[in-house]
Amino acid sequence: MTQDTTADTPQTPFDDLDDYIALGRLGGLALSADGRRLVTTVQTLDPDGTGYVSALWEVDPAGERPARRLTRSTQGEAAAVFTAGGDLLFTSARPDPETKDGDEKKAALWSLPAAGGEARVVATAPGGVGGVLAARDADVVSVSAAVLPSAEGLEADGELREARRDAKVNAIWHTGYPVRHWDHDLGPDAPRRYAFTLGDVAEGERAELRQLTGPGRQLEEHDAALSPDGRTLVTTWAVADPGAARRTTLVAVDTVSGERRTLVDDPDAEVGGPAVSPDGRWVAYVTSTITSPTDPPVVRLGLVALDGTGEPEVLADDWDRWPTSAAWLPDTSGLVLTADEDGRGPVFLLTFDGVPGQGPVTVERVTADDAVLTDVRVAPDGSALYALRTSYAAPAEPVRVDLAAFVASGAPGDREPVAAVVLPSPVPAPALPGHLTEVETTAADGSRVRAWLALPEGASSADPAPLLLWIHGGPLGSWNAWSWRWNPWLMVARGYAVLLPDPALSTGYGQEFVARGWGAWGDAPYTDLMAITDATEAREDVDATRTAAMGGSFGGYMANWVAGHTDRFRAIVTHASLWALDGFGPTTDHAYYWAREMTPEMRDAHSPHRFVKGITTPVLVIHGDKDYRVPIGEGLRLWRELLADSGLPAADDGSTVHRFLYFPDENHWILTPQHAKVWYQGVLAFLAEHVLEVPAGEGDTVLPTTLG
Missing domain, CATH: 3.40.50.1820 (Alpha/Beta hydrolase fold, catalytic domain)
Structure with missing residues (x-):
């Protein structure tokens, strides 16, 4: 296979490093519950050329209209999520015009109304908010916020942070391992999960965040999902293992009472990437066995009932690929998976032969592209998939995959993969040399x-x-x-x-x-x-x-x-x-x-x-x-x-x-x-x-x- 990417002119952005670092960069994808709106994040070079700033752009799912910019600030916006009502949530540290000082340093949660108008702040925390989740069918939102260990609530956390700042103290007291991750020190604060109902937040007011989890390091680098009705938060939960080791389990947390129950706790594996089924009955997740000097990890897709009944099971154990993400079909008849394959990263379709958790499954490749597809979002009627497509021939660009045409082309296991269609992107693919x-x-x-x-x-x-x-x-x-x-x-x-x-x-x-x-x-x-x-x-x-x-x-x-x-x-x-x-x-x-x-x-x-x-x-x-x-x-x-x-x-x-x-x-x-x-x-x-x-x-x- 040869991909000819010859530029029309000899000059390309890769001939000059200034032109190269100025190229826009896409990341992330959010699809509204009605399937009519698609939003991505674009990073661009700041005016000084010393950093990048992000903004939200809307992409037409039908591919008919050009992309349009939704947000603009020097601090940037990220983490776009649609609410059940169609409002667009995002995080940003930009100034809030409704505060006196207008100098918010930490990321707050903003809401851009579906009906139009200006974005407003709906939730804040002294250490900033992140990990935004919104229920598909309810007005429930969950966020994470880093809190100092001795703080009983967010108000106390703010007071403690101010005291540390005034005393110029940055020491961290550890009682466990690890103490660092990639490029940052862990602690002294640690993430906790919160929930609130968006409809309860009056204009000009901030949400009263309801704490769901307490102090501890269980949610460091966690993956989480909300059930469609907003009643349950499913999240990874780190536990200690012998030898100063850690392992992730999967828990369900009631978003009203904070009551927690364990869904998956396998001493021989770690779990991640939970996805709750549209009918609210099942949780799919990625499970990876704990390695040893003689045994590399085995990565598979897991399935467990959300109500905690029955035992977790591994799906498609004979499929010799490692799933990297999973998203449910709207009727809960199967899942859309991504996985590396032969220098690519296609989309795959796993279909149940009957009820989830009972009987065999079929896995087949959906996309024919010589590329990697990420951030897969399924249309609410199951007719299409939206994703970001990337390869060494082009950086990330939004695409549409005709899932209905693929399904209609034959019986499971006999269908031919289809090519993705590129949607109008906020950032055109650069010419290559x-x-x-x-x-x-x-x-x-x-x-x-x-x-x-x-x-x-x-x-x-x-x-x-x-x-x-x-x-x-x-x-x-x-x-x-x-x-x-x-x-x-x-x-x-x-x-x-x-x-x-x-x-x-x-x-x-x-x-x-x-x-x-x-x-x-x-x-x-x-x-x-x-x-x-x-x-x-x-x-x-x-x-x-x-x-x-x-x-x-x-x-x-x-x-x-x-x-x-x-x-x-x-x-x-x-x-x-x-x-x-x-x-x-x-x-x-x-x-x-x-x-x-x-x-x-x-x-x-x-x-x-x-x-x-x-x-x-x-x-x-x-x-x-x-x-x-x-x-x-x-x-x-x-x-x-x-x-x-x-x-x-x-x-x-x-x-x-x-x-x-x-x-x-x-x-x-x-x-x-x-x-x-x-x-x-x-x-x-x-x-x-x-x-x-x-x-x-x-x-x-x-x-x-x-x-x-």
Whole structure:
């Protein structure tokens, strides 16, 4: 399969980093209960070019009218949700014109009336509100709010926060684990859930939030859903496990009394992504088994009765894919699922042969697109699906899938997938400087290994393109969706071919493909990467003499492993990478997960730092100080050992071909626009010097010229 994405003109937004970071970015999708309104969020560059601000846009579900902007403020708006009556709820920290100071610092809940008019604040909390849910058939809304542990209510929470602020105290007292997550410290506050009836909030007044859950860390990073009648909140609920570990269960909470009952508590699995059926009888959820050094996770769809009767069950246990989300059909006859598959992320339809929870089910692929579909929303009459579609050919764009036509095309299991139809988007897809194709090969053990390959226009046997091998993170993941942080088209615009492979441990190829690399990161994942690189280098339009390898997170681990095991590449770029696994394991933000994954013997055998003397390739190390998933100590130790112990050490005068790009204020990702520019400029300069043999200082500069 080849997707020709040639631009009409040579100039594209990827030729200039300022044009690139200014591109609008879609995220999230909300569908009104009557199916007539579809809303998404668009991020755009702020006037100073130093951050992004979001706004809500309405998209025509019929695809006849252009998208129109609904909100506008310097603080931005997000988390759009429709109420049963058609009002649009969203969160924003923008000033409230009905308050005296007009200087709200924390996100409040706003309501934009369906009948038109100005948005108004309907709920606030001292620590801000989030996690907005609205019942489909009732006027009930639930939000989450972070509250200090000793506060009995929101008023007391506000007083405590003011006292801490005035005393300049930011210390956090912990009695459990974890204490950090990705890029932020946990505590001292923790989320609690609240509910209220929107119709009870008079004009100019704020909702009296009814507390449903108390203090504790059970709702950190929780997933939740409201029953259609608004009477029950279904949410994940974290519980402690031995060894300072945590595991998620599933509970139901009465939205009036706050009474809680457990729906799913499996000591061998974690759960997430609950979805309550339209008839209010069932909860579908994603269940993932707890891993061990010998057993990777098994991810399946679960089903449990909302009233707590009967035992939870696993649906479609013989379907060799990992569901990532689930949404019910309006008549409760089945569910729409998403899952990675063969470098894509299609929509699937699971139908019950009878009543849910009884009898067999059928799973079949609905969409034919070479893309990933997310944020799937089902039309109220079941005729269509709405989603955001993304791939390496285009960033996220709203689409419509004709589900009725698919269902009418034949019997379950015999139907052909259908293509999604693009709806008028607030952000048109940018022209690309090349085209996308696929490559594949067979590994030594007979396994099929495939990849996307982004090629510049004009690459040919007469003018082959230098090759960049990009290794994805995870490691449980796939190069199947557009990435603003690792975007190959910026490299393609400068003449590179970019290889995006899915080696062992990648999702979308079945359980056995993951198991091939489990607990042995340096084995099949590495040999798969080398095999697909060999196959790509055999192409006439690729220059096998000018190559580099890059990766971040697990991809950075693998870049380090590659550096210590081969000298075939001219340069290595390793971002937020694991280096010494003995040090990484106990210091990462969720060390208990790592303890489940590898034995000490596996860890030692597959730690890249043991092979530092084999590194004879120039390496660019990149790390953010606020990275809690892969702590900065990994980057610091890697940098020092490269200069002191590698096969390409620093000279006696301290000079070195290696480089360290350090971000004191960034985390696992480099998110701010100007830092993203620095990241790409630094990487391009390093590659230009070593892959293209451009004299140092004559390629892309490490800093924008306006900054020094």
